[in-house]
Amino acid sequence: MPLSSRHLLGLQGVPKEDIELILDTAHTFREVLDRPIKKVPTLQGKTIVNLFYEDSTRTRISFELAEKRLSADTVNFSVSTSSVKKGESLKDTIKNVEAMKVDMIIIRHSAAGTPYYLTKICDSNIINAGDGIHEHPTQALLDLYSIKERFGKLKGLKVCIVGDISHSRVALSNIFGLKTMGVKVSVCGPATMIPKRIEELGVDVIYNIDEAIRENDILNVLRIQLERKAGEAFPSLREYAKYFGITKERLDKNGKNILILHPGPINRGVEISSEVADGSDQIILNQVTNGVAVRMAVLYLLGTLN
């Protein structure tokens, strides 16, 4: 049974069967990553273009490794050395890249909706690697995979997403994916960082972090995006850390083991203390490893659909 869509734009509206298929396929590739030879010939002769209009390390390298381990040919395109400087429109750039007979385009862009727009002008499979504050579906899929890997299931678990929910594409993709899989989802953060009417997505809002810890099985701790002036939404980093930072003391005080996820990069001492970030409750580096497997699964499923 193939995926129900040729693209991966977000997790909103993606059926449960698709998510299960991706997670099951990722499980196979996760085993490949532990082999001495971490490579399969699946996408040999296919061309994948990584179009990153925003700087990125882990997501770009994760996709690039996933592509190479599927034996695809990859081309990286970054804005800094491109004809975007010459005033070319996004549409013309994309149409030109695709005219070179590309099979898939991985796109990261600061404008929400860019991946959707690409599906209207391209024949390639489009994979969203993060569009503005909209969605980042492969991140949410790797979060789901990592939770399922630990608990053996998703359904019935309770996840709280902590941080700047308003500006987080990771949060939104997680909410869609987790809800579809039967997870009870809540969000926690300063009132200035919680979107109005988020309850309409079927999500509880918790303003107290201690309550969030006590009532959930998993915390997905978001990065405070200092480079995007997230700091403007609260008085100081110190105040954020004091009221919402996840520390060993806070976890101990609430007397409960809770699984800690974080999409990275970490601001140590801000949203998470070093002790927790490196401690036994977190699976942050597992998430990174699983990210490659999940991306291999998505590329494989879309690439062999055509």
Place this chain on the structure above:
Amino acid sequence: MPLSSRHLLGLQGVPKEDIELILDTAHTFREVLDRPIKKVPTLQGKTIVNLFYEDSTRTRISFELAEKRLSADTVNFSVSTSSVKKGESLKDTIKNVEAMKVDMIIIRHSAAGTPYYLTKICDSNIINAGDGIHEHPTQALLDLYSIKERFGKLKGLKVCIVGDISHSRVALSNIFGLKTMGVKVSVCGPATMIPKRIEELGVDVIYNIDEAIRENDILNVLRIQLERKAGEAFPSLREYAKYFGITKERLDKNGKNILILHPGPINRGVEISSEVADGSDQIILNQVTNGVAVRMAVLYLLGTLN
């Protein structure tokens, strides 16, 4: 019958037989590009270095894809992260790169004649990817290929190149290639953009764009290179667009179907209107696709010559 030269520096003086061989070979590779697996093992174990001293998207990616689809190993070198910053001379940089046992060098440089200079100091095959305002032979070859693809022939056709002829390496390479293939070539643009004595190349000069449309089968519309201060050669972009811009009205007024080529990136509303750039008379994206096939042909023919 192999090519008569080990290098592709320009189309000046390249014999008709060589151009025909490249176009015929490109035709084979153009079919490879429509296969699910767009890859052949021809240049496996060969190393090709892309030395781009000027920013580029489409030409660099086009070469890189051509190289990868021939299974060559590729290395990209861009000036911004290189020892050029440490004051190394071009000659020393090139000699060092070549000492790493490279087979071919693709060079783009702002100084006319750089590719020729490389042939004097290197053993590698040198391919010019654009040198200053001198030549850009693979662009002209893909233009020739695209015209031949549409008309089934080249000989006897009439092509007018429109725009800033004085500063265009695309124009010069087109003139040499088209003339060799028996095409009647004219140029059209403001007097300030037409080189003196261009007639000596066997080219007609037309100052009126309507006349150019009426008297030709094909227009090759050049990009007004705003980033190179091309604007200094005429009062305003609006004035250029008014007198030389290719619009639907202008084409209709002259009551004639004419094939439109453009090397890209397009300045929509300046040298070409969006209606024409996206219309049925243009083959701009075909040119991009054919560019990969033509570059595969050149790499293949030079790479298997050694």
Place this chain on the structure above:
Amino acid sequence: MPLSSRHLLGLQGVPKEDIELILDTAHTFREVLDRPIKKVPTLQGKTIVNLFYEDSTRTRISFELAEKRLSADTVNFSVSTSSVKKGESLKDTIKNVEAMKVDMIIIRHSAAGTPYYLTKICDSNIINAGDGIHEHPTQALLDLYSIKERFGKLKGLKVCIVGDISHSRVALSNIFGLKTMGVKVSVCGPATMIPKRIEELGVDVIYNIDEAIRENDILNVLRIQLERKAGEAFPSLREYAKYFGITKERLDKNGKNILILHPGPINRGVEISSEVADGSDQIILNQVTNGVAVRMAVLYLLGTLN
């Protein structure tokens, strides 16, 4: 007999048997580089990450070509487009990269000791591509290889390293490697550029360049690193060139053939004249070619050790 270490951090303390094994293995790969197909499948399915925190052309490309010719998958990481900008610590960056199931990390960093630090936090094989003013072991190994290629031996030869010894990782790695192989090593340069107590490394200090020429078989002429304000250690470049620059006149005056090495990039007319840099006594470009073979050997020996 395998190497005695999983990493190559420097040549200090590396046993003679390891160096001999690397040089012998490099000899095999040096022959591969002269074949039409310069590629072997040895590291297929292995992933190597090139983490360059300092700009580099020749070392980065040399490693990249070595990796590709061993059929490894390679990922390049440069600081300019990375999450380092987002304030991530070196440790977190490295741990994240490694979590993507990498086999080897090539690291260049301005801080001495960074490669050693990586061995404490990583499972990957770590290869030092230059750490501050500490070591640059593959450069020294290629120097050793190049000397042995010319003389058929190392033991008993006399090498003088000329230039800014105090700030040169090339000098330090050469001293360790050469001494281990039984070479008599001296250094020559302005007193301001010779570290105090360097004699404790078993090295002679010569302040007069003519004496250095007369008493040695090989000069390894270091680059005056203008970009690192090396110029502050002496009154002017002209004065440096006058007293320590290697010129044809100076070599002739001392009436002796002497082999000239230089790690590049060259400052022509400063530490070496163009006549010498391009002359018959130097093997500067041989060093570059041998560098690829030596790096292939190191990658192969470490990569098949696991």
